[in-house]
Amino acid sequence: MAGKKKEEGKEYNSNWGGSRDNSGRPKKKYIENVKDIMSDHIDQDMVMDKLRQLIENGDYRAIEMFMKYVHGTPKQTMDLNTTGDVDINFTLKNLIKFKEEE
Numbered sequence: 001m002a003g004k005k006k007e008e009g010k011e012y013n014s015n016w017g018g019s020r021d022n023s024g025r026p027k028k029k030y031i032e033n034v035k036d037i038m039s040d041h042i043d044q045d046m047v048m049d050k051l052r053q054l055i056e057n058g059d060y061r062a063i064e065m066f067m068k069y070v071h072g073t074p075k076q077t078m079d080l081n082t083t084g085d086v087d088i089n090f091t092l093k094n095l096i097k098f099k100e101e102e
Contacts, residue, residue, distance in 0.1 A: 051066065
């Protein structure tokens with residue numbers, strides 16, 4: 001058994017872990033190749049004209065995409081302040097009903 005060893009009834013393969021073909025994220029070179037192919041075969045002016053038409057017709061997704069790419073996604077904030085009293089005194093028994101108590 002080339003590349004395999006047996007320990008305590010289990011077989012282990014020396015190829016476990018590490019990189020494998022067709023696994024994980026696409027390589028940067030592959031992504032750049034896809035970008036080049038798309039740029040060679042798709043007229044960017046046509047794409048911009050179509051986007052302009054969609055925006056003029058009120059297509060919300062086209063407007064949102066344009067705004068995100070041109071102006072960025074708005075910063076999201078979260079208000080963590082509370083008003084009023086919050087009772088944080090509890091026991092596990094108050095949260096879970098055990099079978100014996102039913």
